[in-house]
Amino acid sequence: MKALVYYGPLDVRVSEMPDPEIEQPTDVLVQITTTNICGSDLHMYDGRTNIEAGRIFGHENMGRVVEVGKAVMKVKVGDMVCMPFNIGCGHCKNCERKLTAFCLTMNPGFAGAAYGFAGMGPYEGGQAEYLRVPYGDFNCLILPEDASEKENDYAMLSDIFPTGYHATELAGVKPGESVVIYGAGPVGLMATLSARIRGADKIMVVDSHPDRLRLAEELGGIPIDMSKGSAVDQVLDLTDGQGADRGCECVGYQCCNKHGQEQSNVTMNELVQAVKATGSIGVVGVFVQEDPKSKEELQKKGHMDFDFGSFWMKGQSIATGQANVKSYNRELCALISSGKAKPSAIVSHELSLDEAPDAYKHFNARDKGWTKVVLKPGKTSSNKK
Ligand SMILES: NC(=O)c1ccc[n+]([C@@H]2O[C@H](COP(=O)([O-])OP(=O)(O)OC[C@H]3O[C@@H](n4cnc5c(N)ncnc54)[C@H](O)[C@@H]3O)[C@@H](O)[C@H]2O)c1
Ligand SMILES: [Zn+2]
Ligand SMILES: [Zn+2]
Numbered sequence: 001m002k003a004l005v006y007y008g009p010l011d012v013r014v015s016e017m018p019d020p021e022i023e024q025p026t027d028v029l030v031q032i033t034t035t036n037i038c039g040s041d042l043h044m045y046d047g048r049t050n051i052e053a054g055r056i057f058g059h060e061n062m063g064r065v066v067e068v069g070k071a072v073m074k075v076k077v078g079d080m081v082c083m084p085f086n087i088g089c090g091h092c093k094n095c096e097r098k099l100t101a102f103c104l105t106m107n108p109g110f111a112g113a114a115y116g117f118a119g120m121g122p123y124e125g126g127q128a129e130y131l132r133v134p135y136g137d138f139n140c141l142i143l144p145e146d147a148s149e150k151e152n153d154y155a156m157l158s159d160i161f162p163t164g165y166h167a168t169e170l171a172g173v174k175p176g177e178s179v180v181i182y183g184a185g186p187v188g189l190m191a192t193l194s195a196r197i198r199g200a201d202k203i204m205v206v207d208s209h210p211d212r213l214r215l216a217e218e219l220g221g222i223p224i225d226m227s228k229g230s231a232v233d234q235v236l237d238l239t240d241g242q243g244a245d246r247g248c249e250c251v252g253y254q255c256c257n258k259h260g261q262e263q264s265n266v267t268m269n270e271l272v273q274a275v276k277a278t279g280s281i282g283v284v285g286v287f288v289q290e291d292p293k294s295k296e297e298l299q300k301k302g303h304m305d306f307d308f309g310s311f312w313m314k315g316q317s318i319a320t321g322q323a324n325v326k327s328y329n330r331e332l333c334a335l336i337s338s339g340k341a342k343p344s345a346i347v348s349h350e351l352s353l354d355e356a357p358d359a360y361k362h363f364n365a366r367d368k369g370w371t372k373v374v375l376k377p378g379k380t381s382s383n384k385k
Contacts, residue, residue, distance in 0.1 A: 001016070001017055001018075001020075001128055001130050002014055002015070002016065002017075002128065002129055002353055002354075003015060003017040003056040003125075003127065003128030003129070003353075004056060004057050004058065004125075004128065004356045004357070004375075005054060005055070005056055005057075006044065006045070006052075006054070006055050006056075006057060008047070008053055009045070009046060009047025010045065010046070010047065010361075010364075012057065012356065012357050014353055014354055014356060014357065017124075019129075019130055020130050020131060021132070022067060022068075022069045022132070024069060024071075025071035025072070026069055026134065026136060026137070027068075027072075027132055027134055027135075028065055028067070028068050028069065028072055028075050028081075028132075028133040028136025028137075028139075028140055029066050029067040029068075029130060029132055029133070030061070030063040030066065030081060030083070030126075030130065030131045030133055031063050031064050031065075031066045031130055031378075032058075032062070032063040032126050032129060032130065033062060033063045033064060033080075033148075033376065033377070034061075034062045034063070034151050034152065034155040034374050034375070034376060035058045035060060035061045035125075035126045035127045035155075035374070035375050035377065036060035036156075036158070036159070036372065036373065036375070037060075037127075037356070037359060037360065037372075037373040037375065038059065038060055038159060038160065039185050039186060039187060039252075040059070040159075040286060041058075041059075041360075042360075043118070043252075043254070043288075044118050045057075045360055045364055046254075047293065048254070048291060048293055048294075049288075050118055050119065051118035055116060055124070055125070056116050056124040056125040056126075056128050057116045057125045057127045058115060058116045058125030058126040058128065058131075059085035059114050059116050059117055059126070059158070060085060060126075060155065060156075060159045061082070061085075061115065061126030061155075062081065062082040062083070062143075062151070062154055062155045062157075062158060063080070063126075063131065064078065064081075065077050065078060065081055065136075065140070066130070068136060072137055073137055074137045074142070075140050075142065079140070079143075080142070080147035080148065080154075081133075081140035082140075082141045082154050082155065082157045082158050082329070082333075083115070083126070083131070083133055083139055083140055083141070083158055084100065084139060084141070084157075084158060084159075084162070084329060085114050085115060085117075085158055086100045086101045086103065086113065086114055086322065086324065086325055086326070087113040087115065087123060087134055087135075087139055088103040088106065088113075088139060088326065089103050089135055090135055090137075090138035091105075092104040092105045094111065098324055098326065099324050099327075100325065100326045100327070101321060101322035101325070102321075102322070102324075106121055106134065107120060107121035112322060115131065127353065127356060127375060127377075128377065129353075129377045129378075141326075141329050141330060141333060143333065144333070144337045146337060150337075150344070152344035152347050152350070152374055153336045153341075153342060153343055153344040154333065154336060155344075155374060156190070156343035157325075157329045157333055157336070158325070159323070160190045160343070160372075161332050161341075161343045162323050162324075162327070162328040162329050162332060163187050163190065163284050163323040163325070164189070164190025164191035164192070164193060164194045164250070164284075165190070165191075165194040165197075165323075165328050166323035166324065166327075166328065167187070167191040167194070167248040167249070167282045167283075167284040168191055168194045168195050168246075168248060168282065169282065170248075170281075170282025170283065170284065170319035170320070170321075171246040171247060171248050171280050171281060171282030171319070172246060172280050172282075173194075173198045173200050173245075173246045173248075174198070174199070174245075175198065175201075176199065176201045177200050177245040177246055178200065178201060178202035178203075178238075178239055178244045178245050178246070179195050179200050179202070179203050179204070179244055179246040179247065179248060180205075180206065180243075180244040180246075180247050180248070180271070180274045181203065181204065181205045181221070181247075181248040182231075182247070182248065182249050182250060182251050182255075182270065182271060183206070183207060183249070183250035183252075183267070184205050184207035184209065184212035184213055184216045184221075184223075185207075185250065185251070186346055186371065186372045187250040187284060188205060188207065188251070189205075189212070189216055189219060189371075190346075191250050191284075192205055192219045192220060192221040193219050193220070193341060193343060195220075195221075196220040197340075197341065200246075202222065202238065202239070203220055204221065204222045204234075204235055204238060205217075205221035205222065205223055205224060206224040206231040207224075207226065208226050208227040208256075208260075209366060209368075210225070211369055211371065212371060213225060218345065219345065222238065227258070231270060231274065232270050232274045235274040236274070239276070242277075243273070243274055243275050243276035243277070243279060244274060244276060245275075245276060245279050246275065246279055246281070247271040247274060247275040247279065247280075247281040247282070248282050248283075248284070249267050249271060249282070249283040249284065249285045250284055251267045251285040252285030252286040253285070253286060253287045253288055253294075253299065262295070262296075263296070264287070264291075264298075264299045265304040265305050265306060268281075268283070268306055269305075269306065269307045272307050272310050272314065272316065273310070275314075275316060276314075277313075277314040277315055277316070278314070278315045278316065279314075280317045280318070281316060281317070281318045281319075282318075282320075283318060283319070283320040283321075284320075284321075284322075287302070287320075288302050289302040290302050346371050347371070347372045347373075347374055348370055348371040348372055348373070349370065349372075349373045350376060351373060351374070351375055352375070352376060352377075352379045352380055353375050353376070353377040355375075356373075356375055359373045359375070
């Protein structure tokens with residue numbers, strides 16, 4: 001089959017790879033119809049992780065079931081399914097509590113597994129024609145009848161829609177509250193949509209890219225352009241000097257200061273200032289345990305200069321981590337099906353798999369208009385939206 005393979009930093013190519021096969025009776029094989037490029041893929045693409053050459057990327061996958069193992073009872077050949085990026089076993093202590101991002105058995109020695117991802121187990125990704133899904137009954141969400149019609153919406157259930165929702169859940173966003181979201185990338189935009197779904201009153205979204213801020217506005221957010229002055233001051237102005245009730249971090253360790261240089265503590269320290277005393281902060285932007293290629297000494301060890309004094313004095317709380325996609329995907333799927341949520345609104349490019357290497361270049365450069373790329377392995381020609 002054809003697949004998008006990592007060769008080294010800034011070097012991904014479409015190569016011929018072996019077709020995946022049923023390895024366990026609980027496996028399901030899926031022919032991928034849509035697979036997205038994610039901001040998380042860029043950490044690997046940039047060479048900022050220890051991902052090995054030869055691995056297939058792709059953890060945001062949806063497709064049609066083409067084969068099921070003997071022990072698969074629920075999922076049937078022909079079903080349209082969307083897979084959470086986390087791979088769970090369904091029977092460990094964490095999976096039982098719906099904490100599927102921290103499965104204890106799929107990646108022994110580490111809590112959490114995913115497709116095509118550094119440090120998340122040996123599983124190949126789905127930026128390919130086919131994908132093997134372990135514990136298929138647990139890890140496939142069977143989609144409704146309109147799956148093909150709303151394909152780009154349902155594909156967002158694999159990661160960014162539930163992840164954006166998780167940011168608002170970790171932050172504890174309630175109806176009528178104000179929230180500040182750092183980052184208007186796909187995850188921040190989905191947090192914006194989710195904050196609206198949860199009934200937030202004032203949703204302030206910080207970024208420096210006008211095209212992304214415009215999308216945030218379309219989704220119900222108030223754009224805060226950090227290139228036009230302190231984001232913290234702008235948020236304080238909008239909240240009577242008190243700060244927002246809740247904050248969401250949707251940028252991660254490669255966040256930038258106002259000069260556009262990477263500085264890993266910027267968003268966390270700004271959130272402490274932009275969120276009110278006793279407010280809470282949900283962090284879904286990825287922070288890593290080691291980052292040897294960083295220019296910052298502390299960040300090399302995965303540490304940061306965090307303003308803990310102000311955080312403590314303000315009595316704030318922080319919750320963090322990968323999104324437990326399976327905790328939310330069924331309910332968010334219902335909102336898509338009934339027309340109450342349309343996460344595909346942020347899709348900027350629908351491309352064939354062959355066009356993926358070029359798409360990585362543009363998306364990595366945060367080129368204007370490259371907000372979210374969906375790849376269609378079954379298609380040969382592209383149509384830019
Ligand atoms: N926790 C999870 O389960 C999970 C899942 C998916 C993605 N992620 C992570 O979420 C983060 C965002 O993902 P994405 O796909 O939206 O990435 P992205 O890189 O496309 O978007 C990040 C945005 O943050 C903006 N930004 C940079 N510095 C900033 C600052 N100081 N203040 C405000 N905005 C700033 C950038 O301009 C960019 O638009 C990444 O770290 C990704 O790995 C986490
Ligand atoms: Zn992702
Ligand atoms: Zn488990």
